[in-house]
Amino acid sequence: MQTLHVELGDRRYPIFIGSDLDPQSLLEPYIRGKQVMVVTNTTVAPLYLEHYVTAIEHLGKTVATCILPDGEQYKNIEHLNLIFDALLQAGFNRDATVLALGGGVIGDMAGFASACFQRGVYFIQVPTTLLSQVDSSVGGKTGINHPLGKNMIGAFQQPQVVLADMSQLSTLPDRELSAGLAEVIKYALLGDQDFLVWLEQNMEGLVARDSGLLAEAVYRSCAHKARIVANDEKEQGERALLNLGHTFGHAIESYLGYGVWLHGEAVATGMVMAADLSQRMGWISLEDLERTKKIIQRAHLPVKCPAIPLQEFLAYMAHDKKVLNGQLRLVLMKSLGQAVISKEFDVELMKQAILANQEKA
Amino acid sequence: MQTLHVELGDRRYPIFIGSDLDPQSLLEPYIRGKQVMVVTNTTVAPLYLEHYVTAIEHLGKTVATCILPDGEQYKNIEHLNLIFDALLQAGFNRDATVLALGGGVIGDMAGFASACFQRGVYFIQVPTTLLSQVDSSVGGKTGINHPLGKNMIGAFQQPQVVLADMSQLSTLPDRELSAGLAEVIKYALLGDQDFLVWLEQNMEGLVARDSGLLAEAVYRSCAHKARIVANDEKEQGERALLNLGHTFGHAIESYLGYGVWLHGEAVATGMVMAADLSQRMGWISLEDLERTKKIIQRAHLPVKCPAIPLQEFLAYMAHDKKVLNGQLRLVLMKSLGQAVISKEFDVELMKQAILANQEKA
Numbered sequence: 001m002q003t004l005h006v007e008l009g010d011r012r013y014p015i016f017i018g019s020d021l022d023p024q025s026l027l028e029p030y031i032r033g034k035q036v037m038v039v040t041n042t043t044v045a046p047l048y049l050e051h052y053v054t055a056i057e058h059l060g061k062t063v064a065t066c067i068l069p070d071g072e073q074y075k076n077i078e079h080l081n082l083i084f085d086a087l088l089q090a091g092f093n094r095d096a097t098v099l100a101l102g103g104g105v106i107g108d109m110a111g112f113a114s115a116c117f118q119r120g121v122y123f124i125q126v127p128t129t130l131l132s133q134v135d136s137s138v139g140g141k142t143g144i145n146h147p148l149g150k151n152m153i154g155a156f157q158q159p160q161v162v163l164a165d166m167s168q169l170s171t172l173p174d175r176e177l178s179a180g181l182a183e184v185i186k187y188a189l190l191g192d193q194d195f196l197v198w199l200e201q202n203m204e205g206l207v208a209r210d211s212g213l214l215a216e217a218v219y220r221s222c223a224h225k226a227r228i229v230a231n232d233e234k235e236q237g238e239r240a241l242l243n244l245g246h247t248f249g250h251a252i253e254s255y256l257g258y259g260v261w262l263h264g265e266a267v268a269t270g271m272v273m274a275a276d277l278s279q280r281m282g283w284i285s286l287e288d289l290e291r292t293k294k295i296i297q298r299a300h301l302p303v304k305c306p307a308i309p310l311q312e313f314l315a316y317m318a319h320d321k322k323v324l325n326g327q328l329r330l331v332l333m334k335s336l337g338q339a340v341i342s343k344e345f346d347v348e349l350m351k352q353a354i355l356a357n358q359e360k361a
Numbered sequence: 362m363q364t365l366h367v368e369l370g371d372r373r374y375p376i377f378i379g380s381d382l383d384p385q386s387l388l389e390p391y392i393r394g395k396q397v398m399v400v401t402n403t404t405v406a407p408l409y410l411e412h413y414v415t416a417i418e419h420l421g422k423t424v425a426t427c428i429l430p431d432g433e434q435y436k437n438i439e440h441l442n443l444i445f446d447a448l449l450q451a452g453f454n455r456d457a458t459v460l461a462l463g464g465g466v467i468g469d470m471a472g473f474a475s476a477c478f479q480r481g482v483y484f485i486q487v488p489t490t491l492l493s494q495v496d497s498s499v500g501g502k503t504g505i506n507h508p509l510g511k512n513m514i515g516a517f518q519q520p521q522v523v524l525a526d527m528s529q530l531s532t533l534p535d536r537e538l539s540a541g542l543a544e545v546i547k548y549a550l551l552g553d554q555d556f557l558v559w560l561e562q563n564m565e566g567l568v569a570r571d572s573g574l575l576a577e578a579v580y581r582s583c584a585h586k587a588r589i590v591a592n593d594e595k596e597q598g599e600r601a602l603l604n605l606g607h608t609f610g611h612a613i614e615s616y617l618g619y620g621v622w623l624h625g626e627a628v629a630t631g632m633v634m635a636a637d638l639s640q641r642m643g644w645i646s647l648e649d650l651e652r653t654k655k656i657i658q659r660a661h662l663p664v665k666c667p668a669i670p671l672q673e674f675l676a677y678m679a680h681d682k683k684v685l686n687g688q689l690r691l692v693l694m695k696s697l698g699q700a701v702i703s704k705e706f707d708v709e710l711m712k713q714a715i716l717a718n719q720e721k722a
Contacts, residue, residue, distance in 0.1 A: 077442050084438075088509035116477075119504060119515045143480060148449035154480045155516065 002219050006138055006226045008158060015137050015162040017219050019211045023055040023126075023163060030161040032122055033095030036061045037087055039110035040101040041070040044128055047171055052101055052126065064090035068106065072259060075105045075145050077153070083113040094118035097160070103129035103176075104136050108154070111142030115155035125162045129172055130180025130214070131264055133164040134187070134221035139229050139239075150258075164218055166211040174300070179264025181206060181299040182245075182271075184217050187224040189271060189292060190244045193337030195220050196295065203298040241339045244331040245270030248354070251316035252305045261302075268301035269357060277345060277353035278333040288336040307361035313354055363580050367499055367587045369519060376498050376523040378580050380572045384487070384524060385416040391522040393483055394456030397422045398448055400471035401462040402431040405489055408532055413462055413487065425451035429467065433620060436466045436506050438514070444474040455479035458521070464490035464537075465497050469515070472503030476516035486523045490533055491541025491575070492625055494525040495548070495582035500590045500600075511619075525579050527572040535661070540625025542567060542660035543606075543632075545578050548585040550632060550653060551605045554698030556581050557656065564659040602700045605692040606631030609715070612677035613666045622663075629662035630718060638706060638714035639694040649697040668722035674715055 001018030016026050036056050040049055045067045056063050066086035068079055087096060098121060100110035107125055114123035127133045143154015169177065184206075188196035198220075199206075205213040225242065232239040249270030253261060275292040278284045293303045318328060327343050330350075334340045362379030377387050397417050401410055406428045417424050427447035429440055448457060459482060461471035468486055475484035488494045504515020530538065545567075549557035559581075560567070566574040586603065593600040610631030614622060636653040639645045654664045679689060688704050691711075695701045 077438060077445075081438050084507055084514055085509075088507055088513060116504075116514045116516060118513060119502065119517055141480065143477075146445055146449055148446075152449060152479060153445055153477045155477060156480055 002215065004219060004222050004226065006158075006222075007230045008140075011158045013159055013161055015164060015222055017133075017164045017166075017215050017222070019166045019215065021163055021165045021167075023052055024058050026163055027056065027124065027161065028059055030122075030124060031056070031059065031061060031097050032160075033093075033097060034060075034062055035090070035092045035096040036063050036099055037066060037083070037090065037092060037096060038063060038099045038101055039066045039068065039083055039086075039106060039113070041068050041106055043070040044102045044106070048101060048128065048168060052099070056099075062090075064092070068109070070105075072105055072145070075109055077144055077146075080109055080113060080144050083109065084117060087113070087117050092117075092121075094121055097122040097124060099124040099126060101126045101128065102132075103127065104132040107132050107136040108142050108151075109144060111136075111140075111157045111159070112144060112154050115142060115157035120157075123157055123159045125159045127162065127164055128168045129176055130169055130218070131176065131183055132180075133218045134180060134183050134225070137162045137164060138222050138225040139242075164215075164222075166214045166218070169209060169211075169214060175262060175265075177207070177209065178300045179262040181217075182264035182268040182296070182301050184221050185295055185299060185301075186242075186244050186267065186271060187221045188295075189275070189333065189337065190241050190331070190339035191228075191337060192220070192224060195224070196291075196337055199295055200291075203295065207298070207300060237341075240329070240341050241331055244333075244339050245272075245274055247317055247328070247330055248273040250319075251313045252308070254316040254319070255308045255312060256306065261305075265302055266305070268296045268299070269303060269305045272296060272303045273353050273357050274330065274332055276356055277330070277350050280349040280353055281332070281345060284333050284336050288333075291336065304357050304359050307358050310351060310354065314351075363576060365580055365583050365587065367519075367583075368591045369501075372519040374520055374522055376525060376583055378494075378525045378527075378576050378583070380527045380576065382524055382526045382528075383416075384413055385419050387524055388417065388485065388522065389420055391483075391485060392417070392420065392422060392458050393521075394454075394458060395421075395423055396451070396453045396457040397424050397460055398427060398444070398451065398453060398457060399424060399460045399462055400427045400429065400444055400447075400467060400474070402429050402464075402467055404431040405463045405467070409462060409489065409529060413460070417460075423451075425453070429470070431466075433466055433506070436470055438505055438507075441470055441474060441505050444470065445478060448474070448478050453478075453482075455482055458483040458485060460485040460487060462487045462489065463493075464488065465493040468493050468497040469503050469512075470505060472497075472501075472518045472520070473505060473515050476503060476518035481518075484518055484520045486520045488523065488525055489529045490537055491530055491579070492537065492544055494579050495541060495544050495586070498523045498525060499583050499586040500603075525576075525583075527575045527579070530570060530572075530575060536623060536626075538568070538570065539661045540623040542578075543625035543629040543657070543662050545582050546656055546660060546662075547603075547605050547628065547632060548582045549656075550636070550694065550698065551602050551692070551700035552589075552698060553581070553585060556585070557652075557698055560656055561652075564656065568659070568661060598702075601690070601702050602692055605694075605700050606633075606635055608678055608689070608691055609634040611680075612674050613669070615677040615680070616669045616673060617667065622666075626663055627666070629657045629660075630664060630666045633657060633664045633718050634714050635691065635693055637717055638691070638711050641710040641714055642693070642706060645694050645697055649694075652697065665718050665720050668719050671712060671716065675712075 249266035610627035
């Protein structure tokens with residue numbers, strides 16, 4: 001087992017990364033009160049809920065559960081309210097701990113509920129997908145969607161502890177494993193060329209779900225994100241680098257309709273477009289662009305999106321939340337393994353980069 | 362005009378207190394982005410909304426409004442969502458400012474919405490009732506009710522600035538003015554004997570809505586609360602003193618049904634019960650108890666509640682949120698003008714204090 005500490009001053013917390021982790025001993029120091037609400041979904045509950053409930057009950061805690069339907073379409077205010085209902089029906093108070101057992105949606109909702117219940121109670125994360133292990137484990141972003149926009153309502157809420165157990169990835173569908181790998185690749189592309197080399201050496205093992213390799217990839221990804229977040233907790237500057245591929249990806253997701261492509265799949269193609277634009281601007285070489293596409297393909301991720309009319313693609317990009325005062329800012333690659341935030345790009349080259357990485361209509 | 366600074370480190374903010382304040386010049390330095398959402402209710406909107414919208418438009422801002430129905434029964438998640446709807450329909454982003462124009466309910470809801478929208482945008486408070494001027498102006502508590510409990514869901518959110526305009530109190534119903542005075546009296550009773558003497562000298566003028574006296578009372582009350590909150594922002598200890606009269610008052614409000622008595626009215630009688638118990642325990646004199654009742658009566662507030670069966674009264678007290686691990690803690694008066702938090706009280710004397718301050722059945 002490896003331990004990574006996310007350094008946030010008095011909200012410093014550990015991420016435990018390994019296989020067949022023992023929740024009882026690992027969680028014990030981090031559950032402060034007597035009451036624990038485990039929030040999970042209908043997919044994860046039959047697989048792992050009992051394991052955690054039993055472990056926490058052995059610690060002498062009162063455990064209640066809240067099982068939400070599985071899917072991003074339920075990440076809304078109505079289902080958030082079900083968590084509040086469960087907390088109050090259980091008679092929990094401001095001493096309660098909310099434990100998120102599931103992927104990103106569960107983490108976002110349970111985390112936000114913990115931030116608001118009684119104006120803030122304790123929060124523990126047990127991410128059960130690769131994406132949530134490398135993404136939601138670090139950063140403290142929680143929230144829900146609104147019909148007029150994703151993640152529009154939320155809070156910054158840091159957990160007391162995160163348990164990232166590779167054993168739980170054995171039940172993850174292939175597409176979701178690959179979507180998680182897209183975020184892993186993102187960390188390498190945006191800031192760590194050594195990690196890119198490591199991924200090039202180990203991608204087959206990662207796709208084959210080698211626990212040791214997955215743990216190493218999660219550790220390196222979280223460490224990378226933790227460094228950035230520690231410098232920029234409230235997303236004023238450097239943290240925007242984490243959006244590599246996201247503005248293009250957002251347009252793909254929006255055009256196709258959310259849920260058709262997984263977020264990681266859209267980010268994967270979005271990263272190709274960002275790399276392509278960076279190459280057209282002379283920042284990275286054609287060889288670098290090919291390395292980018294290759295590692296994405298080896299993770300079984302798409303490097304092209306379906307044909308999308310350019311005007312629609314651009315309109316969706318302009319609606320992305322990263323637009324500040326009407327000025328589109330993109331995360332591009334100054335060199336392979338070194339991303340920058342830029343509004344100094346050639347719009348014509350951007351259009352070429354988008355069109356070059358679409359299927360023919 | 363007087364200015365009080367609430368000292369909270371990098372979240373330090375001013376409260377401007379006076380009559381016929383000019384919102385344009387006072388708000389100008391505190392609205393950071395281009396977008397301002399004014400949240401108000403159907404009672405306040407016809408009186409003061411246009412005044413503020415015009416002032417903010419003169420600052421070159423885009424102003425949108427959200428007018429909620431008036432009443433505590435609307436302080437729920439459905440009506441909170443109307444604020445999010447309005448923000449997103451207006452196309453506002455993380456640069457927006459939410460301005461609360463109204464009493465405590467509007468302040469709580471708009472403040473909570475500002476804490477959650479885009480994970481936190483700017484917040485400005487224009488409290489239009491005496492109660493909200495002396496209570497919600499300081500402390501950063503925001504939130505909504507849940508069918509299973511009041512203020513169960515919320516956030517700590519500090520405003521950029523507060524405008525407390527005494528001119529707006531001219532339209533306040535008499536009962537609401539008195540309910541505000543209950544909280545003013547509370548500050549004197551819990552920690553400031555000089556302020557109590559000042560209130561005894563000036564209560565007639567306050568009830569007659571003398572602007573200068575009201576401004577002085579608001580200033581002194583906010584200064585008192587600000588000192589306590591600065592020491593204890595997240596309500597771990599000293600801040601609990603602000604609950605003088607609240608545990609008894611909570612039982613009265615709960616038994617009668619919320620909205621039958623105003624919160625300030627219940628707190629007034631609750632403070633009499635707390636003083637009565639303090640006297641029975643030998644901490645304050647009979648004369649001190651009479652002074653307490655007298656100042657409350659002179660503010661046109663009730664010193665007795667309707668007859669409530671003792672067992673029900675006690676059960677409601679036990680449900681109060683201030684109960685920690687099943688242990689009832691009361692705010693009592695060690696001496697007049699000096700409150701303490703105590704679990705060392707005689708339960709029999711407490712019962713006597715409750716029964717002595719009820720109407721006969």
